[in-house]
Amino acid sequence: MTNVIELYVKEKYSKQYINGYPLIVKDAVRNLDVLHQEGVIIHLLDKNHQFLAKGYYGIQNKGIGWILTNKLNEDINFSFFKKKLLSAINKRKGFYQSDDTNAFRVFNGEGDGIGGVTIDYYAGYYLINWYSEGIYAFKEHIVRVIDELGDYHGIYEKKRFDRKGNYIDDDDFVKGNRGEFPIIVKENGMHYAVYLNDGAMVGVFLDQRDVRVAIRDKYAKNKQVLNTFSYTGAFSIAAALGGAAKTTSVDLAKRSKGKTIEQFSVNGIDFEQQDIIVMDVFDYFKYARRKQLSFDMVILDPPSFARSKKRTFSTAKDYPALIKDTISITNQHGIIVASTNNASLGMKKFKGFIDKACSEMNTSYRILEEFQLPADFQTDKRFPQGNYLKVLIIQLG
Missing domain, CATH: 3.30.750.80 (RNA methyltransferase domain (HRMD) like)
Structure with missing residues (x-):
């Protein structure tokens, strides 16, 4: 690991690395051909061979490595x-x-x-x-x-x-x-069952902590709550503990039902008094409209990208349609908790999606609260996409 690879940065990228931008992107580098083994230490140099920053080579979906220090003499040990x-x-x-x-x-x-x-x-x-x-x-x-x-x-x-x-x-x-x-x-004070040894997901997303406690303490009381893309039902637990009249959890994954039952059980909640449905969320919207079902609160936390046998969902292009579907089954003055973890989508654009959907549905709305990552999810202001979570709590007119 003492081997150091020198990478030459294109001129238009030099300033951002001087200013502490942490991600090493492929487009910024002139001599990519020198990179072979991941884990090697990288020195970024400008066109005049002047040191800019030091990091490591590691390929992930965001880039080809990360800056660790702007100090030439700081050892990575x-x-x-x-x-x-x-x-x-x-x-x-x-x-x-x-x-x-x-x-x-x-x-x-x-x-x-x-x-x-x-x-x-x-x-x-x-x-x-x-x-x-x-x-x-x-x-x-x-x-x-x-x-x-x-x-x-x-x-x-x-x-x-x-x-x-x-x-x-x-x-x-x-x-x-x-x-x-x-x-x-x-x-x-809420309880969640987690598995650190059972696949990529452990059972609860820690980044939604502030949103869950807000649902429990401010918004759920006496409400009929629909939790879509519900995973293991963490939002449903928060709503039920906040005094919701009833929760309905909908997710396409078959294992979501057993996992959600488990989460209700560890909180001492009778899961048989709640609805836990294995169904494509978009099919559920159609079902709810057909059965004239409506809700006081709907929680939307879809994956950034998902593919089922029937359809492909992408936050970037399909979120306004998702909001419109939601409005169609939300009671007057109802609450929508709209969330996305799409790092490429800024809060301004996300708010634009909400505005577009409400406008097309001729529905007025107001934003009651907005959330991004909680305090333990530290972010770097020089890397805004690292603050990926956007949550808006909206009340319909």
Whole structure:
């Protein structure tokens, strides 16, 4: 890992790397042919051979590596990783000390100074997500830092760097004691069952924490709530605990029903009093209109891109139609929780989607609240796409 590759940056990109832009993109580099082995240290140089930044080579969907430092003499070694991780952990002390939340993000990639890796904490277990073979080359350093911290049950990992963008499914256990799954974690007093050893997804998306507690504490009481693309029903749990009259969870995945039943059960909620439906969400909209079903609150958190046997959904082109479908089954003065995790979609454009849909449906609306990533998901202002989450809580007129 002491081998250093020099990359020459095209002139129009030099300034952004001087200013601390963290992502190394293919289009910025003149001599890509010198790159072979992921994990090598890269020096970015301008056309005059002047040093700009230092990073590593690691291919992921966003680019070909990440900047680690703008200091020529800063070594990328164990001490470097320890400094970055300890700084991140220090910022999360409040989460470690919380009595009602024990699942949170400890390290958020480029937001904490090392792109391509995230670390989450689940009730004494650490989960490391590796997004390229390049960052995985530094595994020993990162695991050692966690190990030196001590006071943990076990360490798990997810390798998300298959060339086709898929999760590499092998033994996720790294070190410590293997967990007895599910682990029941707490989030603002709510409980969620998580599995660190069962595929790419663990059972709850930590980035929606602030939205879930808002649904529970401000919006759900006495409401008929529809949760679409419901996954394991985390939003439905929040709504039910907030006093919803009833929740309806809809997801195409067959396993979503059992997972949602489990989440209701660990919260002491009678799942038989809720509706849990395995169906394509767009087919459900048609069904609801046919049966004249309507809701006081509808939660929309679709994947950025999804393909089923019947259709392909893309946030970038299909979200306005999704909002229109939602309006058609939402009661007057009802609430829509509209969410997207599409990093390429800015908040301004997302608000434009809402406006377009409401205008075409001749419906007035107002935005009650908006959310982006919670405090533990640190972001870098020089890399706005890192703040990928956009959530709008809308009340229809």
